[in-house]
Amino acid sequence: MGAFPIRRFGGHRSGASAVEFALVMPAFIAMLAGAIWAGQLAFASNSMHYAVEAGARCAAVNAVTCPDATTTLAYTRSHYSGPQISPVFTYGATGCGHTVSASATFNLNIVPGIKSVPLTAAACYP
Incomplete structure (x- = not known):
């Protein structure tokens, strides 16, 4: 008689899909946003x-x-x-030739602990 409620509980699977969805969906949304x-x-x-x-x-x-x-x-x-990150471009004619560089900050407001990522780019054409 004591094992009967356990068998009865194990036979019900009506909420299993909802529980799986509740466990998997936040991780899926986080990966998609990332x-x-x-x-x-x-x-x-x-x-x-x-x-x-x-340039x-x-x-x-x-x-x-x-x-x-x-x-x-220009x-x-x-x-x-x-994207609108407002890069700052600079130009110089010294060094290897005509040098154009850029720097900007990409804000990651969605990731805790990482607020921004600095981006730089440079090119030189003789």
Whole structure:
């Protein structure tokens, strides 16, 4: 008689799906949000690298479009198409040739303990 309630309890599976869903769903949402933020971070970094490469090449090759530092930086800003992280672009004609660099901070407000990720990109075209 004492084993009867245990067998009866083990035979009911009506709430098992709800419990599994409640255990798995937060982890799934966290992984999905992390993948989205990682994708945004990669897109921002790649877009900064593309912009500085285009700006350095324009300064070295195209003297009509990029005759000075101001127009070179404007050209570089126009080639940045990533998320709104407000990268700061700088230009210099010393060192290896025409150097364009960028720096920005990508804010990760969703991850506890990591508030921001610094991003930098630089390109030099002789």
